[in-house]
Amino acid sequence: MTMYFMLFISLCIIRFCESHIVQATQPINQTCLNFGSDYDCQFYSCFEERFPCGSKYWMLKWGHKYCTRTQKSLLNFDKNGQKLLQQISNCLTNKLLKQRYYTLNKVNCEQLRLAGQRILHECYMLNSKLFCNAFQGKNRDCFFQLIDDDDRRDLTVIRTLTSVGQKCTPKKKLADMRPSGKINQCVLTPTL
Numbered sequence: 001m002t003m004y005f006m007l008f009i010s011l012c013i014i015r016f017c018e019s020h021i022v023q024a025t026q027p028i029n030q031t032c033l034n035f036g037s038d039y040d041c042q043f044y045s046c047f048e049e050r051f052p053c054g055s056k057y058w059m060l061k062w063g064h065k066y067c068t069r070t071q072k073s074l075l076n077f078d079k080n081g082q083k084l085l086q087q088i089s090n091c092l093t094n095k096l097l098k099q100r101y102y103t104l105n106k107v108n109c110e111q112l113r114l115a116g117q118r119i120l121h122e123c124y125m126l127n128s129k130l131f132c133n134a135f136q137g138k139n140r141d142c143f144f145q146l147i148d149d150d151d152r153r154d155l156t157v158i159r160t161l162t163s164v165g166q167k168c169t170p171k172k173k174l175a176d177m178r179p180s181g182k183i184n185q186c187v188l189t190p191t192l
């Protein structure tokens with residue numbers, strides 16, 4: 001009886017761990033590391049290939065999704081907005097590379113999620129000056145458009161935006177970061 005119970009518990013623990021800890025499935029790939037140093041969004045998909053945590057985890061749900069989306073909508077933002085987004089993207093990839101997550105032999109997907117959230121927070125705080133300059137006018141609309149509704153309600157996103165807003169003079173509250181008017185100013189100026 002006790003033995004079966006122990007076996008049952010062990011299996012549960014193993015299963016639990018399996019769903020969170022992922023062994024590297026691909027060798028360390030220099031092309032992928034170069035994507036990182038080139039700030040190419042393929043770094044995130046490469047990372048996911050080595051450590052397939054799945055679409056609910058940080059690397060795809062945040063890293064890859066917003067890297068590619070930011071690249072696509074970059075020109076909607078004005079110069080300050082573009083600079084901010086580029087700095088944040090570069091900061092993210094730099095930190096992920098420097099902290100050597102890609103070269104680990106296994107990762108805990110939950111911890112990787114926390115690391116991603118922490119790094120994003122750090123990158124916003126490091127670029128608070130740019131953030132305060134950029135987060136106005138049409139950039140507000142563009143930023144709102146960039147982030148999915150569900151993601152905007154994410155507590156870590158709210159915490160990060162609130163903290164960085166505190167660094168601005170005057171301080172920016174979440175309400176100051178929502179779209180500025182009734183008309184969406186975030187539209188591509190047609191190039192003739």
Ligand SMILES: *[C@@H]1O[C@H](CO)[C@@H](O)[C@H](O)[C@H]1NC(C)=O
Pocket residue numbers: 029030031032046
């Ligand atoms: C490294 O990654 C690139 C890009 O994903 C891929 O094309 C290439 O086949 C990979 N190389 C190895 C040795 O796995």
